[in-house]
């Protein structure tokens with residue numbers, strides 16, 4: 596377990612404060628006309644959370660029933676599985692309702708998502724694990740919330756649990772009766788409610804967050820963009836050939852996930868274009884390092900270490916961060932320049948993707964091709980190792996004590 600003191604963290608990130616203050620003041624101006632239902636109240640998502648489960652989960656903590664609820668949830672894994680005994684009346688009713696797919700879920704589009712995930716799976720491990728993962732360190736509200744919550748003291752465990760959602764959404768039967776994605780979403784929704792109950796009691800969080808309660812509807816959409824929107828941006832930047840129906844399916848699988856995670860449909864973009872418009876307004880301007888994010892990034896760079904994956908060393912992962920998220924963010928995160936990998940990625944990643952996709956027949960040295968191929972394979976190995984142990988997403992017992 597990584598042990599860090601708040602003083603180390605603050606020292607590491609000194610100077611990032613001004614950027615954050617500017618970012619958090621950005622108003623939400625995106626119109627619900629671009630959302631899945633095409634209309635909405637236009638209520639400010641920065642002042643909205645998820646009131647129904649928030650109240651129910653707060654009651655669980657007040658009654659001292661956390662262990663009982665966790666024991667019940669542990670036994671519930673499959674989308675079609677009846678709820679185990681042990682969940683009380685109101686909470687049970689809520690879970691029964693929350694586990695249902697939205698009325699607008701489209702089985703055809705979800706099938707297209709499966710094809711997308713099959714074809715693009717090799718990149719997805721690296722992109723979810725690394726582009727999205729590192730981005731979470733430069734989303735100020737998320738970095739502070741994650742760092743001061745229970746998971747901030749046990750990042751390895753937290754990463755495995757988050758990897759489970761990435762795995763479940765990409766699996767063949769994600770939302771089908773035999774899949775696990777609906778269950779994972781509902782559990783995650785309950786965990787977010789737990790964090791909303793617990794974190795305002797953390798003096799550390801309260802003194803730096805500028806929020807009364809974490810994980811607003813706006814925060815959830817920002818994090819949503821760090822996942823599918825960022826993945827799509829990278830694939831487009833790398834000129835990976837994409838079938839429009841399959842890309843649409845991928846979007847749809849994330850729209851359904853957003854709904855099932857408790858995001859109000861009026862904030863979920865209907866198309867990739869409206870997702871882009873929203874991300875340009877709510878994600879891009881706020882990306883900045885915080886002291887907490889610097890520390891989270893530092894822990895993420897050690898991801899490959901336990902397995903001794905040589906192509907996922909700190910240096911390579913740092914270079915990938917710089918390549919994917921740019922110099923400003925890499926510098927803010929105190930990631931050093933890498934003399935071999937920085938230029939290699941800049942010069943050879945583009946041709947590698949084109950050769951790999953069959954768009955170019957040649958154009959790069961075999962050694963560089965092999966090195967990138969092996970790096971992607973090591974991401975898959977890392978992913979598989981994260982998922983080898985049974986993973987149970989459970990209500991945390993408290994906050995990060997540090």
Ligand code: HEM
Nearest residue numbers: 736737740741744745746753756757760783814815818819
């Ligand atoms: C927990 C995914 C948005 C903060 C989790 C977990 C998953 C997840 C799978 C369970 C893992 C665990 O228990 O450690 C997502 C997805 C999101 C989202 C897919 C949006 C689409 C957010 C946002 C924040 C946040 C916006 C903060 C601003 C947290 C925290 C935990 C958590 C603090 C609990 C960590 C712990 O104490 O163990 N999330 N999340 N999440 N999430 Fe999220």
